[in-house]
Amino acid sequence: MRVLLQRVSEASVTVNDNLVSSIGPGLLLLVGVREGDGEPEAQWLANKIAGLRVFEDEEDKLNLSIQDVGGEILSVSQFTLYGDTRKGKRPSFSHAAHPSLAEPLCAQFADMLRKQGITVREGVFGAMMKIALINDGPVTLMLEKEAVR
Numbered sequence: 001m002r003v004l005l006q007r008v009s010e011a012s013v014t015v016n017d018n019l020v021s022s023i024g025p026g027l028l029l030l031v032g033v034r035e036g037d038g039e040p041e042a043q044w045l046a047n048k049i050a051g052l053r054v055f056e057d058e059e060d061k062l063n064l065s066i067q068d069v070g071g072e073i074l075s076v077s078q079f080t081l082y083g084d085t086r087k088g089k090r091p092s093f094s095h096a097a098h099p100s101l102a103e104p105l106c107a108q109f110a111d112m113l114r115k116q117g118i119t120v121r122e123g124v125f126g127a128m129m130k131i132a133l134i135n136d137g138p139v140t141l142m143l144e145k146e147a148v149r
Helices: 038-053 097-113
Strands: 002-015 016-022 026-032 062-064 074-079 118-121 131-145
Touching: 002 038, 002 074, 016 074, 016 118, 038 097, 038 131, 074 097, 097 118
Parallel strands: 026 074, 074 118
Antiparallel strands: 002 016, 002 026, 002 131
């Protein structure tokens, strides 16, 4: 699994001109699932993100986690994180998980974060979404946990 994490002042998801999710200060997570990923990878990433110190303390050092600051998370599925652009001009998505695996794992990942006391909102799996955000910092990190193959 791959997660592109962005610290945000606010973020929202719109589908067909309808606002479906929004958050205030917190994290926008773009979540990619690869064939073979499962609960262990999702749990590792949920634990990592819940404790990741990407918010400033009173001395402007990145010492606080999403839990410490009481921030929210907007989690959005993003199969294109597994786009392979090494050959040709069009990305190949052959390593991205089939929706029958990716959709329940994305939902389970969001629930794992909720179980840690974090407010989590989600996008709409498989929909054409418009994501608006104000990146704070900016702070953007790529996290990955590969399944043992």
